[in-house]
Amino acid sequence: METLSKALVGTAVCAVLAVSFLVLAGPNLGLLSGTEISFEVVDPGGGYNYEQRTAFTIKNATAWENLWLELYSGHSSIPDVPAVNFTSAMLVAVFQGERGSSGYLTNITCIIMTDAYYVVYVDETHPGEGCAVAAVMTYPYQIIKISDHILDLPLWPIYNIIIHDCE
Numbered sequence: 001m002e003t004l005s006k007a008l009v010g011t012a013v014c015a016v017l018a019v020s021f022l023v024l025a026g027p028n029l030g031l032l033s034g035t036e037i038s039f040e041v042v043d044p045g046g047g048y049n050y051e052q053r054t055a056f057t058i059k060n061a062t063a064w065e066n067l068w069l070e071l072y073s074g075h076s077s078i079p080d081v082p083a084v085n086f087t088s089a090m091l092v093a094v095f096q097g098e099r100g101s102s103g104y105l106t107n108i109t110c111i112i113m114t115d116a117y118y119v120v121y122v123d124e125t126h127p128g129e130g131c132a133v134a135a136v137m138t139y140p141y142q143i144i145k146i147s148d149h150i151l152d153l154p155l156w157p158i159y160n161i162i163i164h165d166c167e
Contacts (some may be wrong), residue, residue: 034112042082043143047071050139053097055157059090090150094122095141102134103127106142113149117156124161131166
């Protein structure tokens with residue numbers, strides 16, 4: 001129960017900070033005229049090999065196939081590349097980078113399209129000190145698809161770090 005309380009307080013603080021930022025800086029950044037974009041999860045993070053923390057868009061089949069092969073190259077059989085119609089959709093990929101154990105997750109929770117950016121809200125779950133984790137390299141990420149809003153806008157990821165307390 002204490003973990004839930006900490007998570008709720010953390011979420012409330014983040015929300016207050018985000019709203020304050022938008023009220024104070026939003027008009028200068030074009031952030032108050034945003035539209036929430038619906039999306040579909042294409043890859044919840046089943047592959048690996050992507051060592052850098054980054055976020056980017058994928059707008060063509062060649063780039064998508066190359067990324068897929070990079071992510072799944074170490075698997076005994078590479079799954080089929082999910083089909084994406086890049087004339088009406090694009091992908092957004094968010095990577096945490098290389099981690100020294102299991103217990104990490106990446107979850108895109110919301111995308112807001114503004115005049116200047118796609119603001120991508122990302123929950124990153126990290127294991128707490130009391131968690132039993134496997135000592136293996138992991139590469140948490142998530143790739144989602146958005147349709148009908150494929151403007152050439154940069155991504156602005158906003159990370160919410162969640163420490164999972166296992167005690």
